[in-house]
Amino acid sequence: MGRRAASTRIGIADVAAKAGVSLATVSRVMNGNFTVDPAIAERVRAAAAELKYQPNPIGRNLALGKTDTIGIVVPDLANPSFQGILRGLSRAAARDGYRVLIADSSEISSEESILAGEARRRCDGVVLCAPRMGADELAELAPSLHPLVLVNRTIPTGDGAVIPSTVVDYGRGIRELAAHLMELGHRRLAFLSGPERSASNALRLDALNEYCAEHDDVQIAVIAGGSSFEAGHDAVDRVREADVTAVLAFNDLAAMGLLSGLHEAGVRVPEDISVTGFDDIPFARYTTPPLTTAAVPINDVGEQAWHRMRDLLNGTAPTAPVAKFEPSVAVRGSTGLAPVS
Amino acid sequence: MGRRAASTRIGIADVAAKAGVSLATVSRVMNGNFTVDPAIAERVRAAAAELKYQPNPIGRNLALGKTDTIGIVVPDLANPSFQGILRGLSRAAARDGYRVLIADSSEISSEESILAGEARRRCDGVVLCAPRMGADELAELAPSLHPLVLVNRTIPTGDGAVIPSTVVDYGRGIRELAAHLMELGHRRLAFLSGPERSASNALRLDALNEYCAEHDDVQIAVIAGGSSFEAGHDAVDRVREADVTAVLAFNDLAAMGLLSGLHEAGVRVPEDISVTGFDDIPFARYTTPPLTTAAVPINDVGEQAWHRMRDLLNGTAPTAPVAKFEPSVAVRGSTGLAPVS
DNA sequence: GGAAACCGAGAAAGCGTTTTCTCAGTGCGA
DNA sequence: TCGCACTGAGAAAACGCTTTCTCGGTTTCC
Numbered sequence: 001m002g003r004r005a006a007s008t009r010i011g012i013a014d015v016a017a018k019a020g021v022s023l024a025t026v027s028r029v030m031n032g033n034f035t036v037d038p039a040i041a042e043r044v045r046a047a048a049a050e051l052k053y054q055p056n057p058i059g060r061n062l063a064l065g066k067t068d069t070i071g072i073v074v075p076d077l078a079n080p081s082f083q084g085i086l087r088g089l090s091r092a093a094a095r096d097g098y099r100v101l102i103a104d105s106s107e108i109s110s111e112e113s114i115l116a117g118e119a120r121r122r123c124d125g126v127v128l129c130a131p132r133m134g135a136d137e138l139a140e141l142a143p144s145l146h147p148l149v150l151v152n153r154t155i156p157t158g159d160g161a162v163i164p165s166t167v168v169d170y171g172r173g174i175r176e177l178a179a180h181l182m183e184l185g186h187r188r189l190a191f192l193s194g195p196e197r198s199a200s201n202a203l204r205l206d207a208l209n210e211y212c213a214e215h216d217d218v219q220i221a222v223i224a225g226g227s228s229f230e231a232g233h234d235a236v237d238r239v240r241e242a243d244v245t246a247v248l249a250f251n252d253l254a255a256m257g258l259l260s261g262l263h264e265a266g267v268r269v270p271e272d273i274s275v276t277g278f279d280d281i282p283f284a285r286y287t288t289p290p291l292t293t294a295a296v297p298i299n300d301v302g303e304q305a306w307h308r309m310r311d312l313l314n315g316t317a318p319t320a321p322v323a324k325f326e327p328s329v330a331v332r333g334s335t336g337l338a339p340v341s
Numbered sequence: 342m343g344r345r346a347a348s349t350r351i352g353i354a355d356v357a358a359k360a361g362v363s364l365a366t367v368s369r370v371m372n373g374n375f376t377v378d379p380a381i382a383e384r385v386r387a388a389a390a391e392l393k394y395q396p397n398p399i400g401r402n403l404a405l406g407k408t409d410t411i412g413i414v415v416p417d418l419a420n421p422s423f424q425g426i427l428r429g430l431s432r433a434a435a436r437d438g439y440r441v442l443i444a445d446s447s448e449i450s451s452e453e454s455i456l457a458g459e460a461r462r463r464c465d466g467v468v469l470c471a472p473r474m475g476a477d478e479l480a481e482l483a484p485s486l487h488p489l490v491l492v493n494r495t496i497p498t499g500d501g502a503v504i505p506s507t508v509v510d511y512g513r514g515i516r517e518l519a520a521h522l523m524e525l526g527h528r529r530l531a532f533l534s535g536p537e538r539s540a541s542n543a544l545r546l547d548a549l550n551e552y553c554a555e556h557d558d559v560q561i562a563v564i565a566g567g568s569s570f571e572a573g574h575d576a577v578d579r580v581r582e583a584d585v586t587a588v589l590a591f592n593d594l595a596a597m598g599l600l601s602g603l604h605e606a607g608v609r610v611p612e613d614i615s616v617t618g619f620d621d622i623p624f625a626r627y628t629t630p631p632l633t634t635a636a637v638p639i640n641d642v643g644e645q646a647w648h649r650m651r652d653l654l655n656g657t658a659p660t661a662p663v664a665k666f667e668p669s670v671a672v673r674g675s676t677g678l679a680p681v682s
Numbered sequence: 683g684g685a686a687a688c689c690g691a692g693a694a695a696g697c698g699t700t701t702t703c704t705c706a707g708t709g710c711g712a
Numbered sequence: 713t714c715g716c717a718c719t720g721a722g723a724a725a726a727c728g729c730t731t732t733c734t735c736g737g738t739t740t741c742c
Contacts, residue, residue, distance in 0.1 A: 011698060022722045027700055035720065057463050058402050059698030062727045067399065069442070069463075077428040078623075087418040090445050099463070101410070101442050104431050122398050122410075122440070229627060260627040282419075286570060286601040288629030352728060363692045368730055376690065400728030403697045 010051050019047035030055060070147075070309055071119025073103040073112060074129040079227065080253070080281040081298055085129055085151060088302025096310060098124075109133045109197060113141050120145050125309050127151060132197040147312040151305050153199050154322065164308035166301050166323040170200045170278070171207030173294035173327030177248055177276045178211050178218070180292070180329055185338035186246040186274060187218055192225035192235055192258065194250030201250060204278075208248070223247075225254050232257025236265055245273060245338045252277035252284045252293055259287055259334065270336030280330055289333030296327045351392050360388035371396060411488075411650055412460025414444040414453060415470040420568065421594070421622040422639055426470055426492060429643025437651060439465075450474045450538060454482050461486050466650050468492060473538040490649040492642060494540050495663065505649035507642050507664040511541045511619070512548030514635035514668030518589055518617045519552050519559070521633070521670055526679035527587040527615060528559055533566035533576055533599065535591030542591060545619075549589070564588075566595050573598025577606055586614060586679045593618035593625045593634055600628055600675065611677030621671055630674030637668045 016026045021040060028036050029044040036044075047053075061067045072089060074082040090100045101123055103115040109132035120126045125147030131138060139155050142148055142163055150165035174191075181189060191208050194201035205222070212220045221242045225231045232254035239247055239258065249255035255277030262269055269275055269289060277284055280295035304323040311318040357367045362381060369377050370385040377385075388394075402408045413430060415423040431441045442464055444456040450473035461467045466488030472479060480496050483489055483504055491506035515532075522530060532549050535542035546563070553561045562583045566572045573595035580588055580599065590596035596618030603610055610616055610630060618625055621636035645664040652659040 061399050063700040083424050283624050404730040
């Protein structure tokens with residue numbers, strides 16, 4: 001480079017010239033270094049104010065080797081859960097003077113590692129949100145991302161270094177939903193499953209199988225579903241054929257789609273069939289009937305992810321490397337007594 | 342600075358050393374400059390690959406004076422409309438190799454200009470999404486943000502320079518909803534208004550008043566509301582007291598809250614009262630009854646915002662500085678014939 | 683065959699900061 | 713009075729890259 005642009009933004013040099021001091025001194029004043037004569041400091045501040053000087057963050061970034069920015073990569077920005085996490089993370093980070101750069105992998109798992117790497121190079125750290133990539137790939141990638149925190153995913157490394165993360169206890173949540181249904185007399189349940197590659201789907205499934213094994217009068221059928229409205233809506237026929245009295249949907253979205261489909265088909269909820277969701281997204285309480293679901297404080301998940309990241313960045317001892325959130329069952333109108341058959 | 346860190350990331354110098362060439366040559370090769378001997382270029386590429394060299398973006402940013410990043414400031418990340426815009430923007434920008442930095446002003450209008458300024462300094466441009474700040478403040482701020490695009494807001498400047506923007510024709514949308522209701526025989530309508538400082542709320546209100554003036558058999562009552570579920574839910578009593586047969590809610594969220602509140606109060610929709618929303622958020626079609634609303638392709642709004650920004654960044658002639666979206670009425674179950682009174 | 687045009691690659695300046703290094707100037711004790 | 717520790721501020725190196733400038737070595741063209 002080297003083109004002398006007259007139109008360039010006003011920089012530290014202009015302030016220094018105006019105040020009749022060196023660049024170093026301006027920098028010292030701007031950064032609250034008190035080894036500067038108060039009179040000079042005042043002069044510098046005046047000059048800066050008069051010129052409306054605003055330090056160029058990119059120059060600082062290079063000199064300081066940090067950006068005060070973290071990256072987050074999510075599988076799909078259209079998913080309310082990720083939106084909630086993003087929001088919680090963004091607000092919490094902002095309170096500490098950090099910004100967040102987003103990357104949406106569009107559910108393409110092969111993009112995740114590229115996006116994460118790019119984000120990491122531009123930012124001081126990365127949070128990987130429910131990555132869809134395989135466990136081995138994740139384990140291999142993790143070290144290169146170092147200030148890294150995971151959301152809804154852990155690395156099954158046994159060799160000491162644990163990656164901070166925030167996780168939701170999906171297993172326990174779904175067990176409690178199943179127990180709730182059992183109390184209502186339901187014995188033939190269906191699990192409307194989520195995305196194939198979702199780790200949290202596996203967690204739910206495992207927990208249900210375990211639950212089933214513990215209660216031999218309960219049967220659970222697994223129905224292919226997904227994480228969206230449409231997936232739930234499209235599963236209506238499969239659900240009706242399954243001959244069950246209650247359905248545990250992967251999440252609220254799918255549950256709502258199902259609710260809607262059942263309504264169209266003339267199936268009454270909860271009289272004919274009970275339905276549960278998962279997440280307690282804001283809309284869940286406003287469906288008709290209101291959705292029984294396992295509430296997870298999604299904004300807190302994002303906020304805690306930030307706290308983990310902050311600890312990493314500060315090098316302070318991590319509070320607790322992994323924050324586990326226990327969902328609480330919110331009983332609403334979509335679940336009722338099992339129909340007498 | 343000046344600390345020789347052995348642990349520093351591998352940089353262009355390492356590659357140059359390994360390939361036995363100068364830094365300049367490595368840079369040329371990495372940037373596809375073809376004035377390099379193919380043999381040397383190959384050697385450089387090999388060295389880079391072997392060292393897994395990844396250029397440090399911050400260094401590039403400083404040298405190039407650009408970051409390939411744009412900032413977006415939104416009033417509230419919890420609002421589905423802004424989420425949709427963010428998503429559309431982010432995906433479109435990503436296709437062109439740009440990233441987005443988010444800033445959530447938490448509906449605090451005084452924060453907007455600060456956040457926007459900070460974002461601008463870190464990024465190549467800023468998109469201001471439905472800013473709540475006053476028109477005068479916005480007009481004053483705009484020049485300093487220069488590559489700036491507005492969403493759902495325009496600057497009433499008469500002096501030539503128009504700020505690119507994407508806007509939704511809220512006035513027309515709400516008129517069409519009113520017309521739809523009128524066709525169904527409704528004459529006493531209510532507008533459940535939105536946030537005080539929202540410019541788009543004013544647009545709706547003006548359009549309704551105009552509509553009212555054109556049709557002197559139609560009456561429109563204005564009821565204080567808001568933009569959230571809760572606002573709609575809490576407005577039930579006021580709505581019932583208003584003695585109207587139909588309610589035009591500010592947006593889908595408020596409409597859904599209202600729907601829910603009416604249901605609890607035993608008021609039938611649409612038999613007793615019709616309700617319309619605005620936006621057609623993904624949930625609108627799954628309420629009971631499904632919500633009649635004015636559909637706006639919110640992801641496209643974000644995408645077009647990016648296109649405006651891209652034109653600004655490239656210096657290419659802007660396609661059309663302002664992209665106007667015409668909502669289309671989606672008639673669903675929440676509106677029906679006016680009750681015979 | 684010699685000079686002009688050309689070509690490829692290295693040296694170095696620059697992007698806008700921060701921070702180390704250095705050094706004049708001051709104050710204090712011996 | 714001299715020297716020494718100390719203070720405060722400027723000069724300059726560094727952060728990691730890009731790009732201009734420069735220059736030795738070829739080629740081209742009369």
